[in-house]
Amino acid sequence: MQFKKSWIMALALTSVLALSACGNGNNGGNKAASNSGGNTPAATNTESSSGAKLSGSILASGSTALQPLVEQVAEKFMDANAGVDIQVQGGGSGTGLTQVSEKQVDIGNSDVFAEEKLKDAAKAAELVDHQVAVVAIAAVSNPKAGVDSLTKQQLVDIFTGKITNWKDVGGADQAIQIINRPASSGTRATFESFALGTKTEDLKGSIQEDSSGTVKKMIGETPGAIGYLALSYLDDSVKTLSYDGVEPSVDNVVAGKYPVWAYEHMYTNGEPNETVKAFLDYFLTDEVQTGDVVELGYIPASKMQVSRDVAGTVTPK
Amino acid sequence: MSFCVLLLIVIIISMVYFVASKGVANFVNGEVKVSEFLFGTKWSPEADTPSYGAFPFISGSFLVTLLAALIASPLSICAALFMTEIVPGWGKKLLQPVIELLSGIPSVVYGFVGLSVIVPFLRDTLPGQGIGVAAGALVLSVMILPTITSVAADALASLPQNLKESSFALGATRWQTISRVILPTTFPAIMTGVVLGMARAFGEALAVQMVIGNAPFVPHSLFESASTLTSVITLGMGNTTMGSPQNNALWSMALVLMLMTFVFVLLVRMLERRNKI
Numbered sequence: 087m088q089f090k091k092s093w094i095m096a097l098a099l100t101s102v103l104a105l106s107a108c109g110n111g112n113n114g115g116n117k118a119a120s121n122s123g124g125n126t127p128a129a130t131n132t133e134s135s136s137g138a139k140l141s142g143s144i145l146a147s148g149s150t151a152l153q154p155l156v157e158q159v160a161e162k163f164m165d166a167n168a169g170v171d172i173q174v175q176g177g178g179s180g181t182g183l184t185q186v187s188e189k190q191v192d193i194g195n196s197d198v199f200a201e202e203k204l205k206d207a208a209k210a211a212e213l214v215d216h217q218v219a220v221v222a223i224a225a226v227s228n229p230k231a232g233v234d235s236l237t238k239q240q241l242v243d244i245f246t247g248k249i250t251n252w253k254d255v256g257g258a259d260q261a262i263q264i265i266n267r268p269a270s271s272g273t274r275a276t277f278e279s280f281a282l283g284t285k286t287e288d289l290k291g292s293i294q295e296d297s298s299g300t301v302k303k304m305i306g307e308t309p310g311a312i313g314y315l316a317l318s319y320l321d322d323s324v325k326t327l328s329y330d331g332v333e334p335s336v337d338n339v340v341a342g343k344y345p346v347w348a349y350e351h352m353y354t355n356g357e358p359n360e361t362v363k364a365f366l367d368y369f370l371t372d373e374v375q376t377g378d379v380v381e382l383g384y385i386p387a388s389k390m391q392v393s394r395d396v397a398g399t400v401t402p403k
Numbered sequence: 404m405s406f407c408v409l410l411l412i413v414i415i416i417s418m419v420y421f422v423a424s425k426g427v428a429n430f431v432n433g434e435v436k437v438s439e440f441l442f443g444t445k446w447s448p449e450a451d452t453p454s455y456g457a458f459p460f461i462s463g464s465f466l467v468t469l470l471a472a473l474i475a476s477p478l479s480i481c482a483a484l485f486m487t488e489i490v491p492g493w494g495k496k497l498l499q500p501v502i503e504l505l506s507g508i509p510s511v512v513y514g515f516v517g518l519s520v521i522v523p524f525l526r527d528t529l530p531g532q533g534i535g536v537a538a539g540a541l542v543l544s545v546m547i548l549p550t551i552t553s554v555a556a557d558a559l560a561s562l563p564q565n566l567k568e569s570s571f572a573l574g575a576t577r578w579q580t581i582s583r584v585i586l587p588t589t590f591p592a593i594m595t596g597v598v599l600g601m602a603r604a605f606g607e608a609l610a611v612q613m614v615i616g617n618a619p620f621v622p623h624s625l626f627e628s629a630s631t632l633t634s635v636i637t638l639g640m641g642n643t644t645m646g647s648p649q650n651n652a653l654w655s656m657a658l659v660l661m662l663m664t665f666v667f668v669l670l671v672r673m674l675e676r677r678n679k680i
Contacts, residue, residue: 178640178642179641180641180643180644180647180650181640181641181644183644188645203644205644205646205647268617268638268639269447269448269449269639270448270449270638270639270643270649285450285451288618288619290627290628291627291628292616293532293616293628294616294617294628294638295613296637296638303518304518304534308533308534
């Protein structure tokens with residue numbers, strides 16, 4: 087009897103845990119919505135910008151590239167607004183977009199425009215884009231490759247397998263080893279669209295790693311390796327290559343001279359409720375844009391002197 | 404009690420149903436043909452005319468699993484014999500904790516050790532860049548070593564004492580007893596351990612993904628970048644949206660993995676039946 091009881095207890099406990107984990111997304115969303123709904127009259131009375139009491143919970147998921155920034159900003163926001171609870175999950179851009187479009191989370195973080203990932207155009211149209219930061223990506227090589235600048239055409243030839251030795255682009259006599267990201271990666275999509283201008287197929291013998299840390303380690307250790315990394319990952323263990331003679335620096339990106347960059351998006355399904363809106367507005371304040379964003383190696387979206395639309399057309403702001 | 408069993412059955416059936424229904428979605432709506440998926444060698448889901456051939460990953464999974472079993476089995480069986488037959492005293496006291504420790508190490512640690520030790524070693528001593536099938540198989544073989552060793556050691560320890568004593572009484576040496584009596588009698592049980600080890604190797608994702616290179620091609624050498632089913636699923640799942648053909652293709656691979664698990668379970672069951680004699 088004792089045995090039976092403990093079994094039932096254990097089972098009940100695990101099922102409760104499992105259920106609460108599953109339902110978390112929906113609960114969070116509903117709670118945030120209902121709470122802010124109840125607070126609206128009060129908020130309009132006291133004027134929200136002057137620090138009206140915000141409450142509710144926000145659930146964000148998606149891009150692992152954006153996750154550290156959202157987590158750090160969420161911490162600060164929760165410190166300032168005791169009634170707000172924010173949870174940030176990873177999972178990848180595709181997961182974030184899927185979940186926000188199915189209303190499982192309040193915010194879907196993504197490295198790419200929703201239109202590029204969601205096959206259903208109507209679903210993509212429901213989402214509202216909030217661009218909070220910019221990430222620039224640089225081509226990098228093993229330091230012993232002996233090259234410090236590549237042209238667009240040279241990069242295309244390398245990543246399509248036409249050039250297989252560094253000596254053909256003015257470097258050492260060393261075979262080129264491509265360290266790529268998976269075909270579905272947002273970083274790879276950005277590099278291909280804006281540095282190469284074309285999609286590439288995976289080459290035989292190329293290496294694909296999922297995390298930027300591993301990519302950096304592999305490029306630093308593998309003779310003749312070439313790959314690409316976000317600016318925040320660059321250090322002396324790899325050689326950063328200029329693109330068509332333009333150095334991949336924050337200033338060049340902001341001025342629109344260096345083209346290989348992409349927005350970090352935080353999507354909401356429809357217009358956000360008051361709490362979520364306050365959180366997203368907080369991202370665009372100077373405090374976050376020149377503080378956390380720069381500190382974590384992103385580029386402030388508000389500083390950009392050019393803007394780019396979903397089709398890739400760049401216009402001066 | 405019966406309620407628990409019922410709940411368990413429902414959970415298992417719904418899991419199988421979930422993976423299966425997502426896994427066959429591409430085949431049902433005509434996006435991909437089953438034969439094209441299983442035997443197609445071209446995987447380019449992001450291309451303008453996408454193709455979803457998963458053969459490179461299926462073959463990669465089988466290749467690293469078989470290689471890992473080939474490397475780990477002799478070592479494990481020797482370790483088990485050492486522990487139970489040759490030096491049962493301090494041999495067991497020394498080896499048992501070491502082997503138990505091996506099975507407790509998280510797979511990301513194995514992956515990192517593979518990346519920091521095995522890959523540079525292979526790069527310096529053998530052709531290729533170190534990353535590839537050989538590195539994946541080596542990492543996996545260490546990971547499945549504890550499984551095979553402990554099952555084999557249990558089987559050897561449970562062998563009736565009088566079997567060995569009769570053999571010694573006939574004047575057989577220790578080597579003759581081990582090779583002619585002990586190993587043949589415990590063979591099905593040892594094979595159970597090997598199959599369990601292979602099942603673990605087949606399903607391992609993270610450690611292999613870090614060292615195998617993940618190029619979607621059937622490798623022509625052991626030192627060439629290749630992919631396994633698990634590595635492709637983990638690389639692609641987060642970056643694709645639910646319901647897209649690419650995402651469904653990944654679920655189809657998960658279905659293949661699940662079916663292979665059933666095959667391994669079936670094998671273990673068959674070996675157990677032989678073992679009862």
